[in-house]
Structures are given as structure tokens and as C-alpha cells.
Amino acid sequence: MSGVRCTHITKVYPEGGGIRDFSCEIGDGEVFAFLGPSGCGKTTTLRVIAGLEEPDSGSVLFDGRDVTAVPPERRNAAMVFQSYALFPHLNIFDNVAFGLRARKMPKPEIAPRVAEALELVQLSGLEKRRVTELSGGQQQRVALARALAVHPDILLLDEPLSNLDAELRYATRTQLAELQQRVGITAIYVTHDQEEALALAHRIAVIKDGHCHQIGTPDEILNQPATPFVETFLERQRKLMARGG
Numbered sequence: 001m002s003g004v005r006c007t008h009i010t011k012v013y014p015e016g017g018g019i020r021d022f023s024c025e026i027g028d029g030e031v032f033a034f035l036g037p038s039g040c041g042k043t044t045t046l047r048v049i050a051g052l053e054e055p056d057s058g059s060v061l062f063d064g065r066d067v068t069a070v071p072p073e074r075r076n077a078a079m080v081f082q083s084y085a086l087f088p089h090l091n092i093f094d095n096v097a098f099g100l101r102a103r104k105m106p107k108p109e110i111a112p113r114v115a116e117a118l119e120l121v122q123l124s125g126l127e128k129r130r131v132t133e134l135s136g137g138q139q140q141r142v143a144l145a146r147a148l149a150v151h152p153d154i155l156l157l158d159e160p161l162s163n164l165d166a167e168l169r170y171a172t173r174t175q176l177a178e179l180q181q182r183v184g185i186t187a188i189y190v191t192h193d194q195e196e197a198l199a200l201a202h203r204i205a206v207i208k209d210g211h212c213h214q215i216g217t218p219d220e221i222l223n224q225p226a227t228p229f230v231e232t233f234l235e236r237q238r239k240l241m242a243r244g245g
């Protein structure tokens, strides 16, 4: 496990989108959400933290160590992508084993790791199935198992529930919260869904058009909005909470 610190990260694409001057300090074992409308820069920031994107300026630190120049495979962070990015031609076992083989883990150690990860996401017994034979929610959990199998210090989740219907979304969200508590892993959770961020995260960064408007606990974001945008973006949730919903 480790904490994450971002200091003044800027990554702007030639067309002008991206993230500007983003700083945050995420504690060991904390669930931290990036919340904001589509195109605000959430994925960009997550990719910089994962090492998949090089920032124009600023640094990323894991447990106090500057990893800005460290390649992604040596950061021990695991990312669950917005689209799952599972391999449809591989079965579930091989999908989950992918990161372990990429890290050249000795063969006899791979099977127990895969079993452990599948058990965590409650998919034991489905090792031989193909990805196409699973439901969306099960595929989402395979993607999560693949990330957990490498025993990452930091789990990066990019809208991991966005392809699920409302009911499954809610159920999977609850499972994810339980899993995080059990494993105690530091997690960054990207979402445009206010309710999801408020339910899952210890703290939230509210981002719009590449700018971070506020970092705070769900209670602070709801009740002490730092900018008019934060106030309006969370207005519906505030009303729902006031009604006890």
C-alpha cells in the first residue's frame, strides 16, 4: 500500500483539453474520487498517475518517492480501464493471469494468485469461461481481478461501473466498497456520477474544464461548496440528502 501525491500536474493536449495545475495528497488506504463532467480531465489525470501519460509539468509521488519518470510497469499501480479492456480471445484465467505473466512471475505461483483474485471478486469457478460468455457485471469484476492479481499498491479505477445498468451498478458498487475495505488498498476512483463518488470516496476532487474546484470529504463538498460550480453540480444530491433520500 502507499499514498499518492500529485504536485501541480499539468497535461494539456494540443487541442486544449487536459488537466491544469492539479495537486492532491491521497493517504494510505484512502479511497479518493475524481468527480466531474465528461471531458473535464479525469482520465488524463489518472493516466498521468499510472505513468501512461507524461505530464507537461508537475510530479507524481508514491509513498514520498518521485515516480514521474518511472515507467508504468514499475510503479506497482494497477488500472481498471473505462472499457475494461479485457482480451476477448482469452479465457478468464488467462485474462487475470495477464499482468502476472507480463511481470514474469514463475508459473507455479500464477495459479494461486489467479484463484485468490477471482475469489476476491466472487468469480471462482469461471476460470475456463470466455469473456464473451460473461455478463457486463462479471466482465467488470474480471477486470478488477486482473488488476488485484498483481498485488498493486494503488488501484486506479476509471469509471469501472459505467457500462452497467442501474441495478447492477448499485450492487457492484457495494461489492467494490466491501472489497476495498477488506483489502485496505489505496484507490483512485474516477466517475462523473455524483452519487457514486459520495457513496464510495473518503474524499473527492471536483474537476471542471481541467481545473480542480475543490477537494474535500463528501460532507464538505455537499455542505461547503468552494465554488458556484461545485454548488450547482451537487445540488440534486444535496436536496436528496436533505429529504433523507
Ligand SMILES: Nc1ncnc2c1ncn2[C@@H]1O[C@H](COP(=O)(O)OP(=O)(O)OP(=O)(O)O)[C@@H](O)[C@H]1O
Pocket: 013, 014, 015, 016, 017, 018, 036, 037, 038, 039, 040, 041, 042, 043, 044, 045, 192
Ligand atoms: N489523446 C488525446 N489527444 C487529444 N485530446 C485528448 C486526448 N485525450 C483526451 N483529450 C481531451 O482532453 C479533455 C479531457 O479528456 P479526459 O479523457 O481526461 O476527460 P474525462 O474527464 O475522463 O471525460 P469522460 O468522463 O468523458 O471520460 C477532453 O477535452 C478530451 O477531448
Ligand SMILES: [Mg+2]
Pocket: 042, 043, 044, 082, 158
Ligand atoms: Mg474518462
